[in-house]
Amino acid sequence: MRVLGIETSCDETALAIYGHPPGEDRQTARLYGHVLHSQIAMHADYGGVVPELASRDHVQKIWPLLDTLLDECELSAGDIDAVAYTAGPGLVGALMVGACFATAFAWARHLPVVRVHHMEGHLLAPMLDDPELKPPFVALLVSGGHSQLVAVHQAGEYELLGESLDDAAGEAFDKVAKMLELDYPGGPNVAKLADTGDRTALRFPRPMTDRPGLDMSFSGLKTFTRNVLAEGKASHADIAAAFQEAVVDSLVIKSRRAIEATGYRQLVVAGGVSANRRLRTVMDAAGRKAGFGIAYPRAEFCTDNGAMIALAGYRRAIEGEGRHNLEVLVTPRWP
Numbered sequence: 580m581r582v583l584g585i586e587t588s589c590d591e592t593a594l595a596i597y598g599h600p601p602g603e604d605r606q607t608a609r610l611y612g613h614v615l616h617s618q619i620a621m622h623a624d625y626g627g628v629v630p631e632l633a634s635r636d637h638v639q640k641i642w643p644l645l646d647t648l649l650d651e652c653e654l655s656a657g658d659i660d661a662v663a664y665t666a667g668p669g670l671v672g673a674l675m676v677g678a679c680f681a682t683a684f685a686w687a688r689h690l691p692v693v694r695v696h697h698m699e700g701h702l703l704a705p706m707l708d709d710p711e712l713k714p715p716f717v718a719l720l721v722s723g724g725h726s727q728l729v730a731v732h733q734a735g736e737y738e739l740l741g742e743s744l745d746d747a748a749g750e751a752f753d754k755v756a757k758m759l760e761l762d763y764p765g766g767p768n769v770a771k772l773a774d775t776g777d778r779t780a781l782r783f784p785r786p787m788t789d790r791p792g793l794d795m796s797f798s799g800l801k802t803f804t805r806n807v808l809a810e811g812k813a814s815h816a817d818i819a820a821a822f823q824e825a826v827v828d829s830l831v832i833k834s835r836r837a838i839e840a841t842g843y844r845q846l847v848v849a850g851g852v853s854a855n856r857r858l859r860t861v862m863d864a865a866g867r868k869a870g871f872g873i874a875y876p877r878a879e880f881c882t883d884n885g886a887m888i889a890l891a892g893y894r895r896a897i898e899g900e901g902r903h904n905l906e907v908l909v910t911p912r913w914p
């Protein structure tokens with residue numbers, strides 16, 4: 580069972596093959612290869628993703644990327660046993676490109692098609708390098724569109740424990756980056772600037788940590804940042820460091836609470852913001868102190884990629900999930 584995974588929900592066109600060859604079983608499943616084209620440079624002039632440009636670029640890149648992937652994996656189209664694609668959440672036009680491509684490819688070859696939830700992909704990404712990682716665990720999913728704490732009771736059984744009531748953590752990073760006149764995408768640039776600042780020079784609030792519960796909020800931090808910036812007293816580097824520290828502390832406090840609430844001893848941190856080094860340092864210290872383990876995806880699989888979709892699709896395909904029809908289904912606001 581070898582699964583072609585396709586990710587086009589936002590500004591990366593990404594494909595991968597995950598699975599095992601005929602005659603072997605899931606114990607030997609692995610990532611055969613993955614390819615990615617990032618549209619970051621194309622959207623940078625606009626300060627954010629332009630949906631129409633994103634869709635058109637996916638159309639142009641997806642076919643050549645598949646050829647490159649097959650070459651790299653030393654496989655041919657006939658070696659693929661199922662096709663998985665991100666069906667949502669994401670930009671409708673961008674999702675449609677992956678959905679049409681996946682459905683047509685599968686139809687032509689009589690293969691099943693598996694729809695994958697983008698956040699399930701992120702959540703499983705650490706398993707690409709650590710096949711021993713198994714539920715139950717708590718997942719902190721922090722991307723540009725989501726900040727969620729999820730209890731993974733068993734494979735495929737998810738319970739949403741808490742989420743951001745307003746901006747996602749990555750979105751807050753991106754908005755603060757704009758205020759600090761840093762290029763898109765903001766998260767990595769704020770992190771880089773924060774490295775040069777003094778994180779104790781200013782103290783930003785830790786939103787929603789003074790009351791019980793696992794929901795989060797990041798839009799107040801954005802306003803706080805704007806006000807500090809308007810005062811004109813602090814350096815941009817110190818502001819970036821104080822902002823990052825506040826986001827990191829809030830995420831760590833809520834994750835620790837989720838671990839206590841579930842009694843699980845394993846945390847998975849995934850999504851674009853899980854690439855943040857300060858988050859990893861503070862989270863690792865909290866895990867050592869409270870006695871829970873933490874798994875992260877490797878850096879390139881923190882942000883959007885095809886490998887996580889191929890893996891999620893593989894796990895569903897071997898359970899027999901998958902359609903054989905020409906319905907092109909996307910769910911841009913898939914909860």
Ligand code: KG4
Pocket residue numbers: 589721722723724725748749750752753764765766767770850851852853854855856881882883
């Ligand atoms: O998971 P992802 O690639 O796409 C979504 O599904 O949204 O996440 C992208 C988000 C962006 O908001 C980006 O600024 C943020 O992840 N991000 C970071 C870092 N790297 C990416 N935020 C903070 N620190 C980083 N090192």
Ligand code: ZN
Pocket residue numbers: 697701722723850851882883
């Ligand atoms: Zn994502």
